[in-house]
Amino acid sequence: MTSALRYTLTISNWRAHQFTVALQIPEHSGSSIELSLPSWIPGSYMVRDFAKSIIELTATTSEGHITENVGDISVYSLSVTKLDKQTWRVDTDGKPCTVVYSVYANDLSIRSAFMNDQYAFINGTSAFLNVSGFENVPCEVDIELNDSDSVTSNWKAYTSMPSRCESTSPSRWHFVEKNYDELIDHPIYVGIADTHSFEVDGITFTLLFSGNNSIDYERIANDLTPICKHHLDLFGAPQPINNYLFMTLLADNGFGGLEHKYSTALLYPRFDLPQVGESEKKTDSYVTFLSLCSHEFFHTWHVKRIKPSVMVKPDLSQETYTNQLWIYEGFTSFYDDVTLARAGVIEPQKYLDIVAQNVSRLLQNAGRFKQSAAESSFDAWTKFYKQDASATNNIVSYYTKGGIIALGLDLLLRKQSNNKVNLDTLIQLLWKHYGVDEKGTPDDVIQNLCTTHFGIDVSEYLNRVVYGTDDVELASLVSEMGVNYAVRARVSGEDKGGASSLPAIKNQLGATLKPATFGLTVMQVFEGLAAMKAGVLLNDVIIGLDGHIVNAQKLQRLLDNAQTSQVELTLIRDGRLLTLPLEVTEARKEMAYFEITDEEKLNQWLGK
DSSP states (O other): OOOOEEEEEEEEEGGGTEEEEEEEEOOOSSSEEEEEOOSSBTTBOSOOOGGGGEEEEEEEEEEEEEEEEETTEEEEEOOEEEEETTEEEEEOTTOOEEEEEEEEOBOOSSSSEEEOSSEEEEOHHHHOOEETTOTTSOEEEEEEEOTTOSTTTTOEEEESSOBOOOOOOTTEEEEEESSHHHHTTSOEEEEOEEEEEEEETTEEEEEEEESOOOBOHHHHHHHHHHHHHHHHHHHOSSOSOSEEEEEEEEESSOOEEEEOSSEEEEEEEGGGSOBTTOOSOOOHHHHHHHHHHHHHHHTTTBTTTBOBGGGSSOOTTSOOOOSOHIIIIIHHHHHHHHHHHHTTSSOHHHHHHHHHHHHHHHHTOGGGGTSOHHHHHHTIIIIITTOOTTHHHHOOOTTHHHHHHHHHHHHHHHHHTTTSOOHHHHHHHHIIIIITTTOOBOTTHHHHHIIIIIOOOOHHHHHHHTSSOOOOOHHHHGGGGTEEEEEEEOSSTTOOOSOOOSOOOSBOOOEEEEEOSSSEEEEEEOTTSHHHHHTOOTTOEEEEETTEEOOHHHHHHHHHTOOSSEEEEEEEETTEEEEEEEEOOBOOEEEEEEEESOHHHHHHHHTO
């Protein structure tokens, strides 16, 4: 008698975006069992209620009252009662049973499940029911294709789960995991794909991209090799992985990444990646992809193994709160970009421009004065993951500010230790004391490690920039790395920050605009600037300034050339035509940039 749970996942009907799971549950104690699906997936802190996609659920056993015959086997139905939005009770009388359910898969993201005519992508949290009392037993997974469907006949299954051959069928795959938590940490891809493998320090890395493409996989592998090497060297031997899978869903639009212990799932625009035969010049979008890969691979250690204590065994049925996400996503956001510069994948000035863009996002964000990075971490479930157009005025990103905090902490540690310790040293301590054994970090872990191991008190810094709402004082800190920090006015509505030789705008509206069929739709209104003071609201459509019809370029030109302290803004609001007095306001200096003052010093800081 086996004590394992066995799941058979069948790609049953891609046209209806449906797959089917048959779950075989062995004999057990008690008169009933409870089945449940997680509400959220680790690494993405929002309740998503995956169980809402279960279409129907039935249970049968080979003992009981006959309801039908399947071949030579008598099948008996069992009573199923739904207890809440994600939990079912099955009356089994302790007998082995099979639970069958269908799942709707039409969420093109890296968090749930999606299916089309090219592939099926499935996270375990969307597919595999947890059986109460069986959380620590082995889980086996069979993946099957619908043999009668010609579209899926050449599909293949890919996952980072260990495989075991039990069938010679080309349309069936068998995988095993030691328990339920491990099972749901391996996304599954079944479909048409391009793959390319490369090796770093004896570890095999596989790139998987959905569909068949003309992407230059060799180039991507060559660029990722030193990035992966950097992370492996930083954390040191022995490594927790032997194989790693970069699984990328290509789409016309979309962006995302979600970390797993032995893989990552990515979503990226297909034509933002280098094509075979194209110039070797790295576009901004390709650099962003490399940074995304760097970010998710860094999570192999920092999030999947080093993690807040409350995340070691989280309750996936409801929110699990922590104020430490600034450590985990923030530090990782620092390393994802700096690694590209350290590895020589991008030039130092390009790295500084990326940091400047992150700082610029903060400087435009009035919410940084209202919410601390620690509070942002705690409120990730609602305020960060459920942002609306007012977010820039009311919250701060623990990713963005956390990355700047990490940069400042690195420079502070170097300065106070005469370059004997830095953020690398701190990360290595986190791995040694909390990651290797996955025992979880307390809230005060950073200040405690710095005091205990470095003799450096960073509590004042953290109190100001993490638990308070102060900005990191970059101007005084970055001089230690041979760089000068400055701010300037924006040069256009598309300006993201960084060095620019273009002339700055003179006056500022204070709103984000998007071209409409006629005029410009207001997408964001920034607190304290001219648009909000004038009463401009979200979704207004600006059509004129001082009697002239405008587009984005003409609006800015008219503002800059205004000869009076006040102009008239004409807009449409909910079918009404309005004219608002708009105060002509000098553009704020909210775009950050860095200038290299000592190239040798910067290269030393980068470790080049």
